[in-house]
Amino acid sequence: MATSPGSDVVFASQKSVPSESLRTKKLPLTEEEVFYMNCRAAYLTVFKSSLENIISKDQLYLALQHAGRNPSQRTVNKYWTPQTAKLNFDDFCVILRKEKPTSKAELLKSFKQLDVNDDGCISHTDLYKFLTKRGEKMTPEEANTVINLPDVNANGKFDYIKFCKLYLTTSGQCLKTALEKLQVDSKLRRQQFGSHMEEGPERDLSPAPKPSPRILRKSDQEAFSNKGDAGASVLSTARKFKASVSCTISMAANGNRNSKLMEPNLKDWPCVQSRGCFFLEDDGETVSHQYRMHIAQSSMVHLTIKPLNLSQVEGKASPWLSVDTALYILKENENQANLQLICFTELRNREVFGWTGELGPGVYWLIPSTTGCRLRRERKPVTEEAQLVCRDETGELFLTQAFRAALSDIFEVIDLDGNGLLSLEEYNFFELRTSGEKCDEDAWLLCRENFDMKKNELTRQGFMDLHLMEANDREGDPRDLWVTLHSMGYSRALELTEACPFVIDLHAERCKPRMKAVRMEASRGQLEKATCQSVLLKGEARAMDGYENILIYTHSWDFRITSVIENKSDDKVIIHVNNELSENCISSRGLHVFAVEVAPQSAMVCQHVMPRSEQQEWTHRCVYSLVP
Incomplete structure (x- = not known):
């Protein structure tokens, strides 16, 4: 296995030794675990397993009702669009986080x-x-x-x-019935842990005795099983694991040194640029723009992606510049469903991630990615809500300076081509994100009649006036305005905390390339598939001892470590993952201990790991155990 400089990778496959000192006393469930149990109860009332998919709008409606929600048809339509073929259990959890039960x-x-x-x-x-x-x-x-x-x-x-x-009464009874069924059925109750993206508070562990840098000892594996974590009490109950694979990767400090990304002489290379954004969902999942790229003839190509600095204060960087960004490049062969992984921007120069190489003529997809290690939900409580609108001496409404500044930044993010104007296509990405509906040609014509436009594109002033009109329509009630702001990643303090704008630069040596944002999609789906393919191709694989069909792949770069679990068997498996002995690490899962379900004959991304501080060495120590 080719490893990054300063890395030391070793796996050890062994039978897990059950611990006699595991917790036997049941701790109170955390708020996160209660939420997750409610999700499971509702889902398993409709389906036999959490690995089954929702395949119809009626099934989604029924599952939401069992979860204590009473969704309108409009709400269901927001999540089950004409393009939706299926939703999985993780998607269901996302919906429940967004659609809170009404008090x-x-x-x-x-x-x-x-x-x-x-x-x-x-x-x-x-x-x-x-x-x-x-x-x-x-x-x-x-x-x-x-x-x-x-x-x-x-x-x-x-x-x-x-x-x-x-x-x-009706909503509460639906959820109560679902929970009672879960508690009565022991088979269902054992499924109360799984593959969702759990959000848990990061905690600083006291330094543990360092194991050998070459291999994880048996005593260290027992320590993994013995450590208790109130944030994962459902997962840490006493159980015997069938087998385990342990992994230790030590990485050197990167600091501010540049990686291997070298920029060729781009002076005469035609260039196109597009902006986009990662939006953080309630469950820690990300949604982002995706792009189609057209290369007319064989050409050397230089592709980069980096966070977009929107700071309005000179010399002050935007807080999200530390968020990692990347691009997967896939070639479209016969159709959009048949995509071939070509490469990944694994080289880096500070906050810029890029790739240089030759591409043949054809259509390609650019799929942005972030690990989720540093783009996380804001946990700092907001003591005072920002004011969005005020009235002047005559009683006329106006937008506050802080709200106008936020709208100006939003305008920069959704102005994908950076020309200072919003086309209907660009504006519709904004509408889909904030309201779930597109603006049709007739509505756009009304916009042209009422707001400032140039060449049939909305100006920044027109964008401001549109929101002022919305405030007037609501007689100053800011609730709908806050829906827009929250959808775009803003906190109640009007700080962009749950989104990361980015910019993509595309240079081609021999032809004028074309690039266009075509959709906005969650990180599951094509991105999950591309990530798995990349790690399966380059990562080191180790099978569970005695279970050759269950493989753990791990691949390390200078800036991150990614693991993928491949299940070649005909049965679903549950893998218990423990990172508690890692040092200076943060995981995309948000928990030190968690479990994932892997469907039969499939592969899934288990976790991404990055250094908490790049100025220090970091060591990832993990044990993957098969749950009976």
């Missing part, structure tokens, strides 16, 4: 705005307008269904207090 206080507060007589009732006319015009708008049919419920009508009015009680 009684929130329900009452919403309805109370329309209660002009303060008697607990709303006229049917006012309620219909509210349900079909505000917030997540219902269809007329859905609104009439609510209005005509026999149990909540009082003298031709809608008794919203009774409705809230009925709504919460």
Whole structure:
């Protein structure tokens, strides 16, 4: 195996020795574990296994109901589009994180705005307008269904207090029934851990005695099994592992030294550029733009990707510049579904990641990637919410300076070609991200009539005025504006904490290349497949002792380590992963101990690992164990 300078890689396959001192006392479940158990309970009420996929809109609706949600048709349509073929359990967890169960206080507060007589009732006319015009708008049919419920009508009015009680009772009972079924069925209960992207607080471990740099001793493996972690109590209960594979990789400090990325003389090479963004989802998953690239003739190509610095203060860098970025380059052969992995931008110069090589004529896909190690959910509590709109002395609404600055940065991010204007295509990426719907040609024509445009493209001022109009439509209520900001990665303090804008530069020596953003997609799917292919091709593989069909692949670069689990057997397997003895490391999973389910005849990315501080040496020590 070819390794990076300063790395020392060794695997040891051995039978795991069960520990007698594992915790026997059950600790209270964390909030994360309760959420995950609820997800499992709801999913396994509809499906036999968490490895089964949701294959219809009706199945999604039923699973959401069992999870205590009562989604409108519009909500279901947001996640099950005409292009959706299936959703897996991880997708279901993402949806549940986004679609929080409504509290009684929130329900009452919403309805109370329309209660002009303060008697607990709303006229049917006012309620219909509210349900079909505000917030997540219902269809007329859905609104009439609510209005005509026999149990909540009082003298031709809608008794919203009774409705809230009925709504919460029904939702709670659905979830309770699902949990009871999970607890009764021991087979289902054993599936309460798995392959979701768990978010847990990073914790600094006290220095452990250093094992031999060449091989992990048996005593170290026992230490992996013995350590307790309240953040993973469901996973750390006493169990005997069938077999284990251990891995130790020691990496030198990178500091600020440049890697091997060398820029050729690009003076006369035609160039195109495009921007994009990684958006962090509630479960730690990322969504990003993806691109099609056309090369007219065989040519040397130089491709780079780096975070986009949006800081408006001279000399001050944007906080996300430390986020790792990368590109997978895949060739389209017969169709978009048949993509061949060509290369990966594994060379680096500071925050720039790139690749130089020759490409033949044809259509290629550029799929951006970030490990998720440094683009993580913001945990710092916001003490004071930023103000978005104010009124002047005449009562006219205006956007605050802080909100205008945030909108200006958002404009820079969604202006993919960087020409200072938004085309309909660029604006629709923004609309899909924030509202889940596209703006059609007729709506764009209305924009042209009401907002500043140049050459049928929206100007920065027009973009600002559009949001001012939205604020006026809501009479200054900022809730819908916050939906936009949260979707774009902003916190309540108006700081961009859950997104990383990036810029891609493409140079070709012998022809003018073309590059265009064509979709926005989660990191699963084609990116997962490309990552697995890359590691399977270059990584070192070791089989579980006695289980030759279960392979752990690990590949290291100067800046990251990636592991992939391949299951060649005809049965699903559960792999317990323990990183507790690693030093100066952060994992994309967000936990030191977790478990993953691997479907039969498949491969999946287990984790990415990066140094917490690049100025120091870092050592990744991990044990992968097969759970019976």
